[in-house]
Amino acid sequence: MRDVAVIGVGMHPWGKFPDSSITSMCRQAVEAALEDAGATWPQVQAVSAGSSRFSGGKGWGLNGNDVVEDMGPTGIPVYNLSAGCAAGGNAFDIGHMLVSSGMYDMVLVVGGEKMPKGMIQLSGVDEETDPEYLRQVAVGMPGPSFWALLCRRRMAEHGTTEEQLADIAVKAHQNSVHNPNARFRQEFTREDVLNSALVSDPLHLYEICPVSDGAAAAILCSPEEARKRTMDPIWVAASAVATAQFDDGIPRGLASPAPADGHAYHSEALLAVEGCYEKAGVSPKDVDLVELQDNTVYYELAFPEEWGLCEPGEAGSLLDRGQTVPTGKMPINPSGGFLCFGEATTAMGMFQVCELTWQLRGQAGARQVPDAKIGLGQTLGLGSNASAVILKR
Amino acid sequence: MTTTKRVPVTEGLFEETAEGARLLGSRCATCNSTYFPKSPVCHNPKCSGSAVEDASFGPSGKLWSYSVQHYAPPPPAKFDEPYEPYTLGLVDLPEGLRLLGRMTADSGDLEVGMNVELVIDRIHSDDDGNDVVSWMFRPA
Numbered sequence A: 001m002r003d004v005a006v007i008g009v010g011m012h013p014w015g016k017f018p019d020s021s022i023t024s025m026c027r028q029a030v031e032a033a034l035e036d037a038g039a040t041w042p043q044v045q046a047v048s049a050g051s052s053r054f055s056g057g058k059g060w061g062l063n064g065n066d067v068v069e070d071m072g073p074t075g076i077p078v079y080n081l082s083a084g085c086a087a088g089g090n091a092f093d094i095g096h097m098l099v100s101s102g103m104y105d106m107v108l109v110v111g112g113e114k115m116p117k118g119m120i121q122l123s124g125v126d127e128e129t130d131p132e133y134l135r136q137v138a139v140g141m142p143g144p145s146f147w148a149l150l151c152r153r154r155m156a157e158h159g160t161t162e163e164q165l166a167d168i169a170v171k172a173h174q175n176s177v178h179n180p181n182a183r184f185r186q187e188f189t190r191e192d193v194l195n196s197a198l199v200s201d202p203l204h205l206y207e208i209c210p211v212s213d214g215a216a217a218a219i220l221c222s223p224e225e226a227r228k229r230t231m232d233p234i235w236v237a238a239s240a241v242a243t244a245q246f247d248d249g250i251p252r253g254l255a256s257p258a259p260a261d262g263h264a265y266h267s268e269a270l271l272a273v274e275g276c277y278e279k280a281g282v283s284p285k286d287v288d289l290v291e292l293q294d295n296t297v298y299y300e301l302a303f304p305e306e307w308g309l310c311e312p313g314e315a316g317s318l319l320d321r322g323q324t325v326p327t328g329k330m331p332i333n334p335s336g337g338f339l340c341f342g343e344a345t346t347a348m349g350m351f352q353v354c355e356l357t358w359q360l361r362g363q364a365g366a367r368q369v370p371d372a373k374i375g376l377g378q379t380l381g382l383g384s385n386a387s388a389v390i391l392k393r
Numbered sequence B: 001m002t003t004t005k006r007v008p009v010t011e012g013l014f015e016e017t018a019e020g021a022r023l024l025g026s027r028c029a030t031c032n033s034t035y036f037p038k039s040p041v042c043h044n045p046k047c048s049g050s051a052v053e054d055a056s057f058g059p060s061g062k063l064w065s066y067s068v069q070h071y072a073p074p075p076p077a078k079f080d081e082p083y084e085p086y087t088l089g090l091v092d093l094p095e096g097l098r099l100l101g102r103m104t105a106d107s108g109d110l111e112v113g114m115n116v117e118l119v120i121d122r123i124h125s126d127d128d129g130n131d132v133v134s135w136m137f138r139p140a
Helices: A022-037 A063-071 A086-102 A130-138 A143-158 A162-176 A189-194 A222-225 A267-280 A298-306 A315-320 A337-341 A345-361
Strands: A006-017 A047-049 A078-081 A106-113 A197-200 A213-221 A234-243 A256-258 A289-291 A372-381 A387-393 B006-008 B012-017 B020-028 B052-057 B060-069 B087-091 B097-105 B115-125 B131-139
Touching: A006 A022, A006 A222, A006 A337, A006 A345, A022 A063, A022 A106, A022 A213, A047 A063, A047 A086, A047 A345, A063 A078, A063 A106, A078 A086, A078 A197, A086 A106, A086 A213, A086 A234, A086 A345, A086 A372, A086 A387, A143 A197, A143 A298, A143 B060, A143 B087, A162 A298, A162 A315, A162 A337, A213 A345, A234 A267, A234 A345, A256 A298, A267 A298, A267 A372, A289 A345, A298 A315, A298 B020, A345 A372, A345 A387, B020 B115, B060 B097, B087 B115, B097 B115
Parallel strands: A047 A078, A047 A106, A289 A372, B006 B131, B097 B131
Antiparallel strands: A006 A213, A006 A234, A106 A213, A234 A387, A256 B097, A372 A387, B012 B020, B020 B052, B060 B087, B060 B115, B087 B097, B115 B131
């Protein structure tokens, strides 16, 4: 296996764009990535793309084919990867393999999504054998209440307060003010967050991510191709995907195995992140910044502890002491995260690759993590899919 | 005068017995892993067997967590108009299941770790005015 460089990244701003097609949004991200890479479309030898459930792809998730047809058909192979909100990360993992294996020297990875209005109906299957369908009919439990249950448990176990939860959203918006691609770029006070509507108690509207339209892309290449273009490329230290284990205690479906110790953690995310640590030869203390999937503020407390970035129960005090801001000891989501971007589901992994690349190059402006050398990204999707990536300079 | 009928939200998930509410599921004949709803096979990757037998669960459990659903859920969930927030519970059963269900009590009466018991109760009405019932938890 050979090293793989991220030679170019590009993003379409995230938000609601009723007058833009998903194709035009992807094109903007792809053209920006090609320009950033100093490459042209005919030089791209393969495409790995996130499959969308909500937009484009001819209804079959063929979103990579849409991109190729739009950019100009050159006969190259297209891989469309479906993994819910982890699809972008999944596509990155395959794109990385296509280059590291020596099969191709230059690969485009892209994710783009236009989301329908309102809360996502999780399952696309309306039949009583589908656990998600049954969960909605027999109990009535939309997505945010899943996060709320995990969050309420944490409050009981670790004494996490409503104020701490609100402060995470406050911090996210302080970062997004400095990110021109963010959907929400205004600062909030703790009171603003606590006064926003209760969605699923204890979570307020500003403590969960909305749905957005967005697109992001990256050009991956061999060391030889990278050296033609730059002296100091960003490298993929590791990429990994995983699915959940049998008894991690996360409530999936109507009932799941209850671990005897009462614990619950996202095993799919932990396996992907640990897989990256191992492949990269990196320990949690080496990580300079994290872009994690903050569907809700809860994950910004739970994930760093589950992944060994801090001690169990310590994330709250790091937050209180201002250590999760870009200039702190454990910077989390300097981009503003999905709280400020919203989730454009299949683009999320590629969003993180873009932000990590800008941070590692020192191009992140007022949200820059000083002297960032190693960055970790992570996504989580329906079907218990997770992806993780470690980039380094 | 007509009596309101109780209609289960889905057939085959639960029954009301003289001893109380029972959920209908499965137990692995080899490793004792439990499943709700019924599962045709055991999914425990560490288990050498796959055959399961019918099992029923309840009524006691411990509240693992809870949340109040403040907005009307999207389809296919159903509710009575106008929408009234309801409380969801996640309950650990001694049979080894972490089970979702609605709570009969308001969140102010709930505490993580408290004992709860399974009941069958109304979650909404159907178009004919019947009570649609599902499993719920109430503080024990």
